[in-house]
Amino acid sequence: MENGACNNGSCNGNGVAARPHVAMLVTPGMGHLIPLAELAKRLARARHGGVTSTLITFASTASPTQREFLASLPSAIESVSLPPVDLSDLPSDAAIETRMSEECARSTPSLTALLSRLATTRRLVAFVADLFGADAFDAARDAGVARRCLFFPTNLHALTLLLHLPDLDATIPGEFRDLAEPVALPGCVPIPGKDILAPLQDKSKACYRWMVHHGEKYCDAETILVNSFDAVEPDAAAALRHPKPGRPPVFPIGPLIQTHEEDASVTTMPPSPRAACMDWLDRQPEKSVVFVSFGSGGALPTEHMRELALGLEMSGQRFLWVVRSPSDEDGEVNANYYDAETKKNPFGYLPEGFVERTKEVGLLVPSWAPQTKVLAHKATGGFLTHCGWNSVLESLVHGVPMVAWPLYAEQRQNAVMLTEGVGAAIRVPEAKGKEKIAVVVREVMVGEGRGAAVRDKVAELQKKALAGLRDGGAATSALDEVVAKWIGEEK
The missing domain is CATH 3.40.50.2000 (Glycogen Phosphorylase B;)
Known part of the structure; x- marks a missing residue:
C-alpha cells in the first residue's frame, strides 16, 4: 500500500x-x-x-x-x-x-x-x-x-x-x-x-x-x-x-x-518479586540441579509421584521440583490443562519423611516456578520434563539436557524423536520404579556414556538454535x- x-x-x-x-x-x-x-x-x-x-x-x-x-x-x-x-x-x-x-x-x-x-x-x-x-x-x-x-x-x-x-x-x-x-x-x-x-x-x-x-x-x-x-x-x-x-x-x-x-508502555503490572527458588539456585554449584516439571497442565498419578520422589532421593542429585497434586485426585494426567493451579496441597502425597530427608539437597515448590529463568540459571544441569514442545525448546535454547517422562498429547511422540532421533534426552522406562528413575537422572546429570553424549548434543543444538534467530x-x-x-x- x-x-x-x-x-x-x-x-x-x-x-x-x-x-x-x-x-x-x-x-x-x-x-x-x-x-x-x-x-x-x-x-x-x-x-x-x-x-x-x-x-x-x-x-x-x-x-x-x-x-x-x-x-x-x-x-x-x-x-x-x-x-x-x-x-x-x-x-x-x-x-x-x-x-x-x-x-x-x-x-x-x-x-x-x-x-x-x-x-x-x-x-x-x-x-x-x-x-x-x-x-x-x-x-x-x-x-x-x-x-x-x-x-x-x-x-x-x-x-x-x-x-x-x-x-x-x-x-x-x-x-x-x-x-x-x-x-x-x-x-x-x-x-x-x-x-x-x-x-x-x-x-x-x-x-x-x-x-x-x-x-x-x-x-x-x-x-x-x-x-x-x-x-x-x-x-x-x-x-x-x-x-x-x-x-x-x-x-x-x-x-x-x-x-x-x-x-x-506496560503500566498495568507491578514488578514481580524474585521467586524464592531462584535464591535457592544461587546457592547451588554450577550444573548440579535437575529441574523437575511437567508443564502448565501435567500431573502424575499418586504411585508415579511417590516413585519419582524416591528416585530423585536415590539419584543423589540436587533437585528443584514443581509439585502438583496427583492426577488420580485431580482427574487425569492433563488435569491442570485449563488452570495451572494445583487443586490440593501436593506435599501431602509425597512419601513419609521425604521432605525432611531431602531438605539439604532438594527444593519443592507447589504448582509453578519461572521455568525459563530456572533453565537459564547456571546451577541447572538437567531437566526432567513431560516433553511438551515449549519445554523442549526452552531446554535446548538454554543448553539443558533432558530426562523424558511424557504424559499426553504429542509428548510420547516427542520423547521418541528426542531420544531415538536427535539424542537430546534419555527416556524413563515405562515401568516407573524408583531405581530406574534414579539411574536415568544420574546418567543425564553426570554419566560418562550416553549421558555425556546427550549433554554434548544439547550444547550443539543450543548453538544452532541461537544462530537461526x-x-x-x-x-x-x-x-x-x-x-x-x-x-x-x-x-
Missing part, C-alpha cells in the same frame, strides 16, 4: 497507511498462547515494519494466569476474548482436543464479526490460527482477510503426521497402538504405534475424527509456520521443504520461547519471507 492510500479506514489523520496488523487465534492452553505471543513480539520489531497484533482468545481460558500474561505483553499486542459458546451437550469425558475443536468451530460466527470489525480500524494483512483453529479459516475468508496462515506450535514430526493423517486413516484399518511396526513418515524417526499422538489412539473417539479433520483443513492455509528449527529435525525439515501439490509451504521459524522483555539466520529469514508476502502482496 502506498502512502496516502486508505484501506478500510486504516490510515492516520494525515492519510498515511497505518502499520500492518495481524489477527491471531489462540486455542486454549498456555502452551498455545505463549509461542503465539512470542511470534507477535517478533513481528512488532522494526525489521518487519512494526507489525501490530491482536491475540484472540476463548472465554473458557480466561484464568488469572492467562489474564496476567496478556496484561504483561508490549503495547503493540492487543488481546480480545471471544464470547462463550455452549458446550454443555458434549459428554463429560470429552477429550481436551474435542472441546477445543468444538469451541473453535462454534465460535466461527462471532470470529467473523470480530475480524470484520477489526478490518475497519486496522490494516489487517493476515489471519493466523494455531493447530486446533483451522476451522477459523472460514471466518477469515468470510471477513475478507487476504492471507490465512497456520501456526503449528509443536514440531515438524507432529505436523508431518497430521498432514498424512487423512491418508493413514484410509489405509490403516486397525488402531495405531496395535501396529506391529512403527509408523514411518518422510524424514521422520519411526514412531511406535503406542507412542503416536494420544488423541489418535482410539478411532472410535470424537477427538480422533477431529484430528483427521484438522489434517484436511491445514491445506486451506496459504502458509504453515512451525515452532521448530532444522537442526533438531533435519530430515523432516528437508522433506517438508520439498514442494508437494496441494500442501502449503512450510517455514520453520523457531525456537519461539517465552521471553521477558521490558516494555516501558540472529539476523540472516534460518528462522529470521523464513519469517522475513512470509511477512514480506503479507505486507507487499496484500489484496
Whole structure:
C-alpha cells in the first residue's frame, strides 16, 4: 500500500497507511498462547515494519494466569476474548482436543464479526490460527482477510503426521497402538504405534475424527509456520521443504520461547518479586540441579509421584521440583490443562519423611516456578520434563539436557524423536520404579556414556538454535519471507 492510500479506514489523520496488523487465534492452553505471543513480539520489531497484533482468545481460558500474561505483553499486542459458546451437550469425558475443536468451530460466527470489525480500524494483512483453529479459516475468508496462515506450535514430526493423517486413516484399518511396526513418515524417526499422538489412539473417539479433520483443513492455509528449527529435525525439515501439490509451504521459524522483555508502555503490572527458588539456585554449584516439571497442565498419578520422589532421593542429585497434586485426585494426567493451579496441597502425597530427608539437597515448590529463568540459571544441569514442545525448546535454547517422562498429547511422540532421533534426552522406562528413575537422572546429570553424549548434543543444538534467530539466520529469514508476502502482496 502506498502512502496516502486508505484501506478500510486504516490510515492516520494525515492519510498515511497505518502499520500492518495481524489477527491471531489462540486455542486454549498456555502452551498455545505463549509461542503465539512470542511470534507477535517478533513481528512488532522494526525489521518487519512494526507489525501490530491482536491475540484472540476463548472465554473458557480466561484464568488469572492467562489474564496476567496478556496484561504483561508490549503495547503493540492487543488481546480480545471471544464470547462463550455452549458446550454443555458434549459428554463429560470429552477429550481436551474435542472441546477445543468444538469451541473453535462454534465460535466461527462471532470470529467473523470480530475480524470484520477489526478490518475497519486496522490494516489487517493476515489471519493466523494455531493447530486446533483451522476451522477459523472460514471466518477469515468470510471477513475478507487476504492471507490465512497456520501456526503449528509443536514440531515438524507432529505436523508431518497430521498432514498424512487423512491418508493413514484410509489405509490403516486397525488402531495405531496395535501396529506391529512403527509408523514411518518422510524424514521422520519411526514412531511406535503406542507412542503416536494420544488423541489418535482410539478411532472410535470424537477427538480422533477431529484430528483427521484438522489434517484436511491445514491445506486451506496459504502458509504453515512451525515452532521448530532444522537442526533438531533435519530430515523432516528437508522433506517438508520439498514442494508437494496441494500442501502449503512450510517455514520453520523457531525456537519461539517465552521471553521477558521490558516494555516501558506496560503500566498495568507491578514488578514481580524474585521467586524464592531462584535464591535457592544461587546457592547451588554450577550444573548440579535437575529441574523437575511437567508443564502448565501435567500431573502424575499418586504411585508415579511417590516413585519419582524416591528416585530423585536415590539419584543423589540436587533437585528443584514443581509439585502438583496427583492426577488420580485431580482427574487425569492433563488435569491442570485449563488452570495451572494445583487443586490440593501436593506435599501431602509425597512419601513419609521425604521432605525432611531431602531438605539439604532438594527444593519443592507447589504448582509453578519461572521455568525459563530456572533453565537459564547456571546451577541447572538437567531437566526432567513431560516433553511438551515449549519445554523442549526452552531446554535446548538454554543448553539443558533432558530426562523424558511424557504424559499426553504429542509428548510420547516427542520423547521418541528426542531420544531415538536427535539424542537430546534419555527416556524413563515405562515401568516407573524408583531405581530406574534414579539411574536415568544420574546418567543425564553426570554419566560418562550416553549421558555425556546427550549433554554434548544439547550444547550443539543450543548453538544452532541461537544462530537461526540472529539476523540472516534460518528462522529470521523464513519469517522475513512470509511477512514480506503479507505486507507487499496484500489484496
